[in-house]
Structure formats: structure tokens, C-alpha cells
Amino acid sequence: MRSAASTFFILSGEALADATRRRITPVVAVVSVLSLMAVDGCTGCASSFVENGQEIDPTQIAGYSGTLLFTVLALWTCVLAGILASDHLVEPLADGSAALILGRPVGRSAFALARLAGVLAITFVTGLTLLGVTAFLLSARHDLPIDASVLAGVAAAVGWVIVAALSMLASLLLPRIAVAMLVLVGVGSIASVNLVAQLGGTLTGLPFLIDQWGPPLASAVIAALSPWIAPAQAFGSGTELALRLSAWAIGSSAALLVAVRRIEIGR
Amino acid sequence: MHAAELRGVTRRYGRRLALDDVSFAIPPGRSFGLLGPNGAGKTTALRLLLGFARPSSGEVRLRGLPPTRSAARQRVGYLPESAKLPARMRVDRFLRLHARLAGLSGAEIGREVDAGLELTGISDRAKETIGSLSKGLAQRVAFAQAFLGRPELLLLDEPTSGLDPLGMRDAREWLDAARQRGASVLMSSHVLSEVERACDDVAILNEGRIVASGPLEELVEPGETLEDLFVRVVRG
Numbered sequence: 001m002r003s004a005a006s007t008f009f010i011l012s013g014e015a016l017a018d019a020t021r022r023r024i025t026p027v028v029a030v031v032s033v034l035s036l037m038a039v040d041g042c043t044g045c046a047s048s049f050v051e052n053g054q055e056i057d058p059t060q061i062a063g064y065s066g067t068l069l070f071t072v073l074a075l076w077t078c079v080l081a082g083i084l085a086s087d088h089l090v091e092p093l094a095d096g097s098a099a100l101i102l103g104r105p106v107g108r109s110a111f112a113l114a115r116l117a118g119v120l121a122i123t124f125v126t127g128l129t130l131l132g133v134t135a136f137l138l139s140a141r142h143d144l145p146i147d148a149s150v151l152a153g154v155a156a157a158v159g160w161v162i163v164a165a166l167s168m169l170a171s172l173l174l175p176r177i178a179v180a181m182l183v184l185v186g187v188g189s190i191a192s193v194n195l196v197a198q199l200g201g202t203l204t205g206l207p208f209l210i211d212q213w214g215p216p217l218a219s220a221v222i223a224a225l226s227p228w229i230a231p232a233q234a235f236g237s238g239t240e241l242a243l244r245l246s247a248w249a250i251g252s253s254a255a256l257l258v259a260v261r262r263i264e265i266g267r
Numbered sequence: 268m269h270a271a272e273l274r275g276v277t278r279r280y281g282r283r284l285a286l287d288d289v290s291f292a293i294p295p296g297r298s299f300g301l302l303g304p305n306g307a308g309k310t311t312a313l314r315l316l317l318g319f320a321r322p323s324s325g326e327v328r329l330r331g332l333p334p335t336r337s338a339a340r341q342r343v344g345y346l347p348e349s350a351k352l353p354a355r356m357r358v359d360r361f362l363r364l365h366a367r368l369a370g371l372s373g374a375e376i377g378r379e380v381d382a383g384l385e386l387t388g389i390s391d392r393a394k395e396t397i398g399s400l401s402k403g404l405a406q407r408v409a410f411a412q413a414f415l416g417r418p419e420l421l422l423l424d425e426p427t428s429g430l431d432p433l434g435m436r437d438a439r440e441w442l443d444a445a446r447q448r449g450a451s452v453l454m455s456s457h458v459l460s461e462v463e464r465a466c467d468d469v470a471i472l473n474e475g476r477i478v479a480s481g482p483l484e485e486l487v488e489p490g491e492t493l494e495d496l497f498v499r500v501v502r503g
Contacts, residue, residue: 002370010367021355096351100412103317103345103422104368105337265319265348 008110008117011101015118019088025122029081032126035073036133042069043137062142063228070134070149074156074221075191077127081160084122085167087113087176089260092205102193111180116164116253123160131156144228152224158245159217163187165252172259187217194218215248216241268331269318270295270420270451276325278311278475285311287475288325293468295419298442300483302493303472304501310348312422312472316453317345330420341370341375344418348425348455350409350455354398361397362415369416371394374490383411402429410441410473421445423454427461429498439464463493473501 002010019025042065089112101111135149139255163183170179193207195218203211211219220241272292278285286308293299298359301309314320315327318334332339353361362383366376384390387407397405406429413421427435435458442452442465456462462469463483470480479486479500487496 007368010364018353018355096347096349097353098321099317099347100352100365100409101348101368102319103340103343103347104365105339105341105343105370106368107337122373181473230343263319264314264321266314 002105004107004110007106008114011106011111011114012117012121013112015088016121017117019084019122024084028084028122028126032130035076035130039069039073039130039134039137043134062138062144063183064133066138066142066144067222067225067228070131070138070152071191071218071221072226073130073134074127074152074159075187075218076161077123077130077156078159078187078217079183080126081119081123081164082167082187083180084119085164086171086179086183088119090171090176091166093172093263093265096266102265108260109257112168112257113253116161116168116256119164120160120170123164124157127156127160128153138228146227148227152221155220155224155242155245158249159215159220162215162217162245162250162252165249165256169252169256169259172263174200190214190216191218195220198222213244215252216244220245268295268456269293269328269423270297270330271453272326272328273312273315274326274328276312276315276322276327278308278315278320280297284475286315286322286472289472289475289477290325291477291480292469293420293451293453295451296446297468298446298466299454300466300469301453301455302457302459302462302469302497303471306474306476307472309472310424313348313453313455316422317343329366342416344413344415344421346409346413346421346423346426349428351404352397352405352408355396357394357396358400359384359393361408362412365412366415369418371416375392379415379417383414385415386444387411388437403431403434406430406452407434407437410438414441414445417448417450418445419450421450421452421454423452423456425456426454427456427458435461459493473496473499 098111102108131149131153135146135153138144138149139146165182169178170182174182190210193203193211194216197203198219199210223238223241269292274290276286276289288358289308289312301312303309311320315322316329316334317340327334329343334340359380360379363376366379371379384393387410389404389407389411392400392404397408400408410426413423427438430438439461446452452465454462454466466483468482469486470477471479479496483493487493
């Protein structure tokens with residue numbers, strides 16, 4: 001019998017091929033190209049900024065605009081991961097095609113992780129292209145240190161895992177449209193409270209809890225990009241954010257596996 | 268060790284009793300027909316055997332192991348009712364994927380895939396996408412995947428669904444060939460004439476309970492067909 005790892009790699013290849021055959025993939029490619037064109041325009045702008053009657057060198061605010069641009073793209077790819085994941089596992093389970101796979105000596109965990117890997121492969125290619133080109137242009141045109149963007153890229157990638165795993169988990173319980181809405185509202189809400197907190201706003205109640213205990217999808221990216229912003233500001237503990245991000249990635253993936261092991265196939 | 272076994276299995280879906288204290292066993296090399304009207308619990312029994320669902324009580328064994336263990340499904344060929352195959356995938360790639368998942372490797376994969384295509388008469392459609400095939404041809408592809416790796420046990424849910432009379436005759440020959448090399452077969456079907464030809468033993472389910480079971484020649488009375496038996500035990 002094949003090892004679980006070998007089965008996982010076979011299924012991951014198929015899950016990736018399946019993801020690339022989907023109609024949404026060309027749309028993602030077109031949107032990515034348009035995004036890159038927008039990024040090229042944004043990073044190449046030379047508008048004049050005036051404060052108290054004095055013109056400010058655009059490079060002085062490049063750190064802020066670069067951070068904003070990079071964070072928006074990181075969050076956009078989080079949404080992409082969530083949308084792609086919203087039916088990538090549940091569709092084969094619902095239409096019965098998964099039953100043929102799971103009728104083989106294949107563990108449910110390997111199957112679910114492979115479907116997750118298929119979604120993440122598409123997201124990684126898209127995200128790394130978008131974030132990589134953005135980081136390169138910001139570095140080349142505005143001298144923003146590229147090592148900060150590498151760290152921010154890693155934070156974004158962990159965010160993709162969290163959102164995709166949670167989206168797949170939700171898709172086992174909710175219809176696809178509800179999951180897609182949940183992804184949009186969830187990522188948007190987390191990003192909003194993270195941003196308010198980073199700007200020094202006061203949060204109470206649920207927004208405070210989301211910022212303090214939720215997946216720091218935007219906070220972690222902004223904190224990683226803090227060297228771009230001068231003078232340096234306090235963006236929370238990088239270690240605490242990294243640990244929280246990792247805990248959410250492990251927790252959401254584990255929750256997905258537990259749920260997949262418990263569901264009934266083909267009913 | 269039985270190829271497959273249900274011991275005192277009860278399965279509830281909410282208040283509905285899908286299976287009620289059901290027991291049967293398939294000895295190695297035997298061919299077993301699971302019969303019953305719609306909703307009798309046949310597909311539930313197959314899903315329990317594959318570990319797709321868990322019994323509310325009782326014990327299920329597949330090749331001597333709990334079916335939730337993936338090792339239990341080693342050398343098991345499964346053909347679900349109205350098998351949904353990936354429409355955008357090519358026939359040969361689909362079969363190669365299943366050959367690999369069945370544990371085959373290297374040259375074995377190509378050999379088994381070619382043999383499956385040849386056996387089911389779809390060699391000339393190997394490079395086409397499954398979605399472009401008719402229902403009958405897609406069912407042949409599903410049969411080909413079930414036979415990959417020379418399974419010791421075949422679990423077939425309404426296997427002749429979608430096949431024309433020629434396809435049904437071919438399916439009978441494929442099953443005969445599998446039985447001749449010693450494979451055990453569990454077939455759930457409405458086509459009683461097929462079961463009568465292909466099976467050694469039968470169990471008839473009605474409303475979740477087994478109302479008749481045993482070797483076919485012992486159950487069917489002289490001058491009676493399997494259909495007569497079915498009507499007699501189901502209608503009481």
C-alpha cells in the first residue's frame with residue numbers, strides 16, 4: 001500500500017490540475033494582470049504632495065503608500081484563497097466523485113489536505129507574483145528595503161492557509177454563496193479592525209477581541225513592513241503576531257481535518 | 268476471514284431506521300447479491316462497508332479490518348451507483364490516477380490501464396475527456412477503474428445502470444472473469460435477472476431489515492424465479 005505522503009502527492013497533483021481546469025482560474029489570471037498594471041502605475045506615480053504650503057518629496061510618503069498597497073494585495077489574495085477553497089473540497093464530496101477516490105486506500109486527511117494544497121498552489125503563484133513584483137518595484141523605484149517585503153510575504157502566505165482552511169471548513173456546513181460572503185466579510189472585518197488598531201484607534205467589544213485573538217491577517221503584514229515607515233512606529237510584538245498567525249494556521253487546518261474525518265460521504 | 272461482513276448493524280438517520288440489525292457475510296470467492304426495493308438500505312450497507320458512514324450500532328468489517336482504516340480498502344474495486352466521473356479529465360489520465368491510488372507503480376500502471384481499456388472496449392476513447400462520452404461509455408470507464416489492480420473484492424452499486432443490452436452482456440462477462448480469478452463480489456441491483464446469473468448468495472432487504480438471505484438455489488423454490496421470490500418476501 002502507498003504511504004500517506006505518496007498518496008498526498010498524487011492527490012495534490014490532481015487537485016492542482018483540477019483547480020487549473022476551473023473557469024475561475026483564467027479570471028484570476030486576468031485580474032492579476034490588471035492588478036500588476038495598477039501596481040506599476042501606483043509605484044511609478046510622481047504626483048506632488050503639499051503640506052502647509054510646502055511640497056513634499058513623494059519618496060517620503062512611499063513607505064506609507066507602499067505598505068498600504070502591499071497590504072491590500074495580501075488581503076486580496078487572502079480573499080482569492082477563500083473563494084477558491086469555498087467549493088474545491090465540497091464539490092467532489094457533493095457530486096460523488098470523491099467517493100471513487102475515497103473508495104481506494106486513501107485516507108480522508110490526505111484527500112482534504114491535497115484539495116487544500118491545490119487551492120494554495122494557485123494562490124501562491126498568484127500571490128507571489130503580485131507581491132513579488134510589487135516589492136521589486138517599490139524597492140527599485142522608492143528604495144524600500146526588500147527584506148521587509150519577504151517577511152510580509154511569508155505572513156501573507158500563512159494568512160492564505162488560514163483563510164483557505166477556514167473556507168473549506170465552512171463549506172462543509174454552508175452553501176457556497178454563504179461561504180464566499182463569509183470570506184469577504186471575514187477578511188474585510190479583520191483587516192478593518194487590524195488597521196484601526198495599527199493607526200492607534202481604540203477598539204472595544206467584538207472588534208477588540210477580533211484584533212487581539214483573531215488571525216492577524218493585516219496586522220502581521222503591516223508589522224513586517226514597519227521598516228518602510230519612518231519614523232518607526234510601534235506595531236505590536238512581531239513575535240506575538242507570528243505565533244498567533246502560526247497557531248491559527250495549525251488550528252484551522254486541524255479543524256478542517258477533524259471535520260472531514262467526521263462527515264459522511266455520499267449522502 | 269470474510270471479504271466483507273456486517274454483524275448486527277443498525278443505522279439510523281435521525282428517526283428513520285435505514286438498517287435494522289442487519290447481518291451478512293461474503294466468504295472469499297463468493298458472489299453476493301444485495302436486493303431490495305428503493306430505500307431498503309442497500310446503498311447504506313455499501314457506504315458502511317466502505318467506511319463512508321458509521322453504524323449506529325453493530326460491527327462492520329472489510330477484508331477483516333474496520334472500513335475506516337484505509338488499508339481495508341486495499342485491493343477493493345468500487346463502482347458507485349451513477350458514478351460521477353470528472354468530466355474535464357481524459358479517460359486515460361483518470362484511469363492512471365486510480366491505478367496509482369490503487370497502489371500500482373511503474374510499468375504496472377500502463378499495463379493495467381491498457382488492460383482495463385481493452386476489457387471494457389474503450390481503448391479508442393482513451394484520449395477523450397470523460398465529459399464527451401455517452402452515459403453508457405462513461406459507465407464503461409467506471410467499470411474499468413473498478414477492475415484496476417485486480418481487486419480481491421468488488422463492491423458494485425447498480426453496476427449495469429446506464430448500460431445498453433450489449434453493455435450489460437459485456438458487464439456480465441467482466442464479472443465472470445473476475446470471479447474466475449477468485450474475486451469476491453457484492454452487487455446491489457434492481458436487475459434481478461443479472462443477480463440471478465451472477466450471484467451465488469443473495470440477501471433481500473426491505474425497510475432496513477433482511478427478509479431473506481442464503482444461497483440462491485436454497486431460497487428460490489422449484490418453478491420460481493428470483494423475481495417471484497423477491498415479490499413473495501417483500502410483499503409478505
